[in-house]
Amino acid sequence: SAVISQKPSRDICQRGTSLTIQCQVDSQVTMMFWYRQQPGQSLTLIATANQGSEATYESGFVIDKFPISRPNLTFSTLTVSNMSPEDSSIYLCSVEGSGQGYEKLFFGSGTQLSVL
Amino acid sequence: EDKVVQSPLSLVVHEGDTVTLNCSYEVTNFRSLLWYKQEKKAPTFLFMLTSSGIEKKSGRLSSILDKKELFSILNITATQTGDSAIYLCALRINTGKLIFGQGTTLQVKP
Numbered sequence: 001s002a003v004i005s006q007k008p009s010r011d012i013c014q015r016g017t018s019l020t021i022q023c024q025v026d027s028q029v030t031m032m033f034w035y036r037q038q039p040g041q042s043l044t045l046i047a048t049a050n051q052g053s054e055a056t057y058e059s060g061f062v063i064d065k066f067p068i069s070r071p072n073l074t075f076s077t078l079t080v081s082n083m084s085p086e087d088s089s090i091y092l093c094s095v096e097g098s099g100q101g102y103e104k105l106f107f108g109s110g111t112q113l114s115v116l
Numbered sequence: 117e118d119k120v121v122q123s124p125l126s127l128v129v130h131e132g133d134t135v136t137l138n139c140s141y142e143v144t145n146f147r148s149l150l151w152y153k154q155e156k157k158a159p160t161f162l163f164m165l166t167s168s169g170i171e172k173k174s175g176r177l178s179s180i181l182d183k184k185e186l187f188s189i190l191n192i193t194a195t196q197t198g199d200s201a202i203y204l205c206a207l208r209i210n211t212g213k214l215i216f217g218q219g220t221t222l223q224v225k226p
Binding site: 031033041042043044045048058090092094096103104105106107108109110111112 | 147148150152156157158159160161164166204206208212213214216217218219
C-alpha cells in the first residue's frame with residue numbers, strides 16, 4: 001500500500017480565510033483524489049487531480065473555491081478558499097495502490113478543519 | 117443516479133457477538149466494491165471484491181459480493197471493542213472514483 005502523508009492534521013480557521021492542505025505520497029501515482037467528509041456524513045469526492053492537467057471537479061465543487069495543484073506525481077495540494085463554517089469537515093486525499101493493487105484506493109491521515 | 121445504501125446506519129452489540137453489515141447499490145457498471153474501516157479520520161482498507169460469490173476473509177472479518185442481487189455483506193465474528201468504528205462501503209465506478217455509502221457505525225460494548 002502507498003504511504004500518504006497529509007498535513008496539517010487539524011486546523012481552526014477564521015471565516016473568510018484560506019487553508020492549503022498538502023498530500024505527499026511515497027511513490028509516483030497517476031491520479032490523486034480529494035474527498036470531503038462533513039460531520040455525520042459519508043465521503044464525497046471533490047475532484048480528481050492528474051499531473052500535468054487541470055483537476056476534474058465533481059458537481060457542486062468549483063475551482064475558485066477549491067483550487068488544486070498537482071506539480072508532480074507524488075504531491076498535491078487542495079486549498080479551501082474564503083472559508084465559512086459550512087466548510088468545517090474532514091478533508092482526505094486518496095491514491096491508488098501500486099502494481100496489482102491499483103484498484104484499491106488508500107487514504108491519507110486526513111485534515112480536520114473547523115471554521116469559526 | 118449511482119447510489120450506495122448501507123444498513124443498518126448504527127449498531128450496538130456486546131463483545132463476542134457476530135454482526136452482519138449490508139451494502140446495496142444501484143450502479144450500472146462498476147469495477148470493484150470496497151470496504152473500509154474508519155476509526156478516526158482516515159478510512160483503512162479492508163476488502164476489495166470484484167467477482168460474485170467469492171468470499172474474502174481476513175481473520176474475524178469476511179465479505180462477499182452478490183452481483184445478481186446487487187449487494188455485499190461484511191461479517192465480523194467474535195466482535196471486540198477494537199472493532200468499534202464506522203464501516204464504509206464504496207463502489208469504484210468506471211471513471212475511477214469511489215461512490216460511498218452513508219456508513220454503518222458499530223459500537224461494541226465490553
